[in-house]
Amino acid sequence: MRTSDFHYELPEELIASRPLEERAASRMMVVHRDTGKIEHRMFRDFPGYLHPDDLLMLNDTRVIPARVFSDDGKIELLCLDRLSPTEWRSLVRPGKKMRPGKTVSVGGTTGTVVDVFENGDRLIRWDSPVDLNQHGHLALPHYMKREDELSDRERYQTVFAKEEGAIAAPTAGLHFTPEMLAALPHDFLTLHVGVGTFRPVQVDTPEEHVMHSERYLLKEATAQRINKAGRVVAVGTTVTRVLEHLGKQMPGGGKRLEETSQQGETDIFIYPPYEFRVIGGLLTNFHLPESTLIMLVSAFAGRELVMEAYREAVRERYRFYSYGDCMLLV
Numbered sequence: 001m002r003t004s005d006f007h008y009e010l011p012e013e014l015i016a017s018r019p020l021e022e023r024a025a026s027r028m029m030v031v032h033r034d035t036g037k038i039e040h041r042m043f044r045d046f047p048g049y050l051h052p053d054d055l056l057m058l059n060d061t062r063v064i065p066a067r068v069f070s071d072d073g074k075i076e077l078l079c080l081d082r083l084s085p086t087e088w089r090s091l092v093r094p095g096k097k098m099r100p101g102k103t104v105s106v107g108g109t110t111g112t113v114v115d116v117f118e119n120g121d122r123l124i125r126w127d128s129p130v131d132l133n134q135h136g137h138l139a140l141p142h143y144m145k146r147e148d149e150l151s152d153r154e155r156y157q158t159v160f161a162k163e164e165g166a167i168a169a170p171t172a173g174l175h176f177t178p179e180m181l182a183a184l185p186h187d188f189l190t191l192h193v194g195v196g197t198f199r200p201v202q203v204d205t206p207e208e209h210v211m212h213s214e215r216y217l218l219k220e221a222t223a224q225r226i227n228k229a230g231r232v233v234a235v236g237t238t239v240t241r242v243l244e245h246l247g248k249q250m251p252g253g254g255k256r257l258e259e260t261s262q263q264g265e266t267d268i269f270i271y272p273p274y275e276f277r278v279i280g281g282l283l284t285n286f287h288l289p290e291s292t293l294i295m296l297v298s299a300f301a302g303r304e305l306v307m308e309a310y311r312e313a314v315r316e317r318y319r320f321y322s323y324g325d326c327m328l329l330v
Contacts, residue, residue: 007289016324017144019155027325033301043175053230056186059170059238062161065136071105085129092122107135165192171285171322172236190217191238211269216242223257233281247277271295282329286320301329
């Protein structure tokens with residue numbers, strides 16, 4: 001299987017650069033894995049596809065305004081990981097101006113480049129914590145082709161966002177309202193979505209791709225609920241990656257997950273063929289061609305069916321990517 005097997009043509013006007021006025025007003029394509037049937041519904045219909053013993057799993061990470069600019073406007077920094085209140089692992093542009101020992105000022109706070117990692121990331125040590133709420137910007141995906149606005153602080157965030165640390169939103173969760181969620185059996189895990197979610201696959205075969213790593217947390221009570229559920233429906237690829245990462249560590253014997261609190265990092269890369277151990281349903285947005293995310297969806301529902309669904313989504317003029325419509329695979 002080659003990376004090009006996951007390519008599709010997308011007219012640029014179908015990329016959603018702004019959200020709909022109402023969260024639950026999105027369209028929802030429903031793909032039935034057993035029959036290949038494709039339905040065109042609205043996200044408001046989502047509860048009707050759940051079984052009484054289903055458990056909906058969501059990612060409660062909270063997006064931080066991780067993108068800052070130097071006071072003179074010459075340096076851009078993206079905080080990838082806050083190692084401490086005054087130490088950041090960062091992407092820096094232009095990197096040639098930020099060698100070890102060089103300084104940068106953000107909001108009057110001075111940061112010094114302490115180290116340069118092998119991949120080019122910088123370790124920045126600040127003389128006092130940078131106020132991201134005041135000086136930071138959301139790192140909106142490049143395909144939106146616009147800068148963040150004040151309204152994005154609320155809309156590029158799920159209504160259940162809690163644990164700060166993500167650079168990008170778990171976008172399948174953006175469709176939910178508090179009212180819909182309150183009526184559905186659900187629970188949360190945390191995976192802090194990193195910049196790697198935007199990185200393209202630049203090799204000819206998926207096996208050669210080096211997957212990024214992201215931090216997760218799953219609580220003991222949640223693992224117990226997952227084991228008791230009839231079907232686990234993952235809201236998004238981030239939830240899927242955590243649950244399947246943990247499921248692969250189980251020796252078998254009936255339980256999906258070990259019933260303990262678990263935290264760490266996962267670099268799991270799911271692509272066809274793959275045997276899913278935990279999830280039985282998936283709600284997700286539409287993903288970029290040849291991305292690790294469309295490969296994950298193809299592993300769950302079959303590449304041919306997923307690529308046909310994407311072609312139909314283009315024909316039916318669905319809205320694509322982070323602020324776009326969604327797909328339910330059952």
